[in-house]
Amino acid sequence: MKKIVFLFLLQATICLGQKAQIVRGPYLQSVTPNSVLVHWRTDIPAPSRVFYQAKGKVLVAQDTAYVVDHVLALTKLKPATKYAYQIDSQSFDSNRYVVTAPAFGSKESVRIWALGDFGDGSASQKAVMKSIESYTQGNRPDAWIWLGDNAYSNGKDEEYQKYVFDVYQTAFLQNLPIYPSxxxxxxxxxxxxxxxxxxxxFNMPAAGQAGGVPSQSESYYSVNYGQVHLVALDTEMRESSGLMLRDGKGEQVEWLKKDLAANKLPWVVVYFHKPPYSKGSHDSDVELDMKSMRENMTSIFEQYKVDLVIAGHSHVYERSYPMRGHFGINETFDAATHVVAESTSPNHYNVGPKGQGVIYVVNGSGGKVGGQRPGFPMKSSVYTNNKIGGSVILDVDKRTFNLKWIQSDGVVGDEFVIEKR
Ligand SMILES: [Fe+2]
Incomplete structure (x- = not known):
């Protein structure tokens, strides 16, 4: 009966010629050097059609099925190329475009924006967004990584609408590919x-289409973007075996080891939600999920020479020294033993053939801000800030890795550079 009523309404809608209105998106997923998935939602079921254009030539992708949640793949695209696109129209708009990922192995510089713990509807969330809009004017990010707690309080569809799509749609979602965690x-x-x-x-590139070893899981995956290998992990998912990432074993961890072992790019960034080291709004000395990440996962990051581990969860900014072998609580940190860095200044590291320590950044202040636990700032921190929100911009080419923490007031609160010879 329900089906008949639905079909009747659908027919009536079509007969009346009512045009479907876009109520979410468009937003860009699983961008690779040659493809992108365009997502959007309409108020009533409708067919899907995207017109796209590069160098004056207009192409179309379409699917005749009536749906409200639309996903269309644009394929056979050229790497590092800007395509204007439009939903069901050829009135192209200068802010609605996709830039495909650089060809695999490309040495061109890439800019990545990392944002954590943002979707809470706060004034700080909007200020952080504005700070990046203004900071990146003239040099827009190429890719956007999310560190988790993307939509408060329960990640409901309507919370994503109100606190993510309604906030970032115009400035970012229609032209910046997201690789979330x-x-x-x-x-x-x-x-x-x-x-x-x-x-x-969201649709994650789980089949290895964006580079890296196929994970066959939407929870975790990797992406090769210019000279950086980005690895998204899931600290929350429990596998059917009962194991979680924090246990340091299981399917996700086995995949991670294979993926990191196979990587040929010079820079590796691993990102996920719950950090191994923090004394902000969460405490890695005593909270089991973070303590276990520290005890069971950091040796893997060291073994595979990960350059940067970036997480959220704690609503502050914390940046560590390049570290190895610091598996205990905050009090056990000993700079003479645990800092592994060839440094020309506190914010400039050189990495020679022997490798380096892993730098850990916590940045869960993309919306939520504040908090400190006993021991803040950590002994292993170079710089911390729990007073103002912010997010991270990475600029990476073959030899240089630059991280900037952009505060919501536009000030560059922290910055460091790593160079590889
Ligand atoms: Fe969290």
């Missing part, structure tokens, strides 16, 4: 990946 709020405090709307809203 989920947080505990996106999982509503649970651990079953079949539940969160997150996995319905």
């Amino acid at each position: 989920p947080g505990n709020h996106d999982y509503a405090g649970k651990h079953d990946p079949s539940l969160p709307p997150y996995f319905k809203i």
Whole structure:
């Protein structure tokens, strides 16, 4: 009966000629050197059609099925190329475009924006967004990585609408590809990946199409972007075996080891939600999920010479020294033993053939801000800030890796450079 009523309404809508209105998006997923998935939502079921254009030539992708959640793949694109696109129209708009990823192995510089713990509807969330809009005018980010707790408080579809799509749509979502990772709020405090709307809203490049070893899981995946290998992990998902990332074993960890072993790019950034080291709004000395990340995962990051581990969850900014072998609580940190760096200044590291320590950044202040636990700032921190929100811009080419923490007031609060010979 329900089906008949639905079909009747659909027919009536078509007969009346009502045009479907876009109520979410468009937003860009799984961007590779040759393809992109364009997502959007309409108020009524409708066919999907995207016109896209490069160098004056207009192409079209379409699907005749009536849906409200649309996903269309644009394929056979050229690497590092800007395509204007439009939903069901050829009235192209200068802010609606996709730039495909650089060809695999490309040595051109890339700019990546990392944002954590943002979707709370706060004034700080909007200020952080504005600070990046203004800082990157003239040199826009190429890719956007999310550190989890993307939509408060329970990662519901309507929370994503209100606190993510309604906030970032115009300035970023229609032209900046997202490579997300989920947080505990996106999982509503649970651990079953079949539940969160997150996995319905986003499409991750799990088949290795963006580079890296195929993960065959939307929870974790990797992306080769210019000279940087980006690895997104899921600290919240419990595998059918009962294991989680923090246990340091299981399917996700086995995939991670294979992926990192196979990587040929000079720079590796691993990102996920719950940090191994923090004394902000969460405490890695005593909270089991973070303590276990420190005890069971940091040796893997060291073994595979990861350059940067960046996480959220703690609503502050914390940047560590390049470290190795610091597996204990904050008090056990000993600079003479644990700092591994060839440095020309506190903010300039050189990496020779022997490798380096891993730098850990916590930046869960893309919306939420503040908090400190006993021991803040950590002994292993070079710089911390729990007073103002912000987010991270990475500029990476073959030899140089530059990280800047852009505060919501536009000030560059922290910056360091790593150079590889
Ligand atoms: Fe969190």
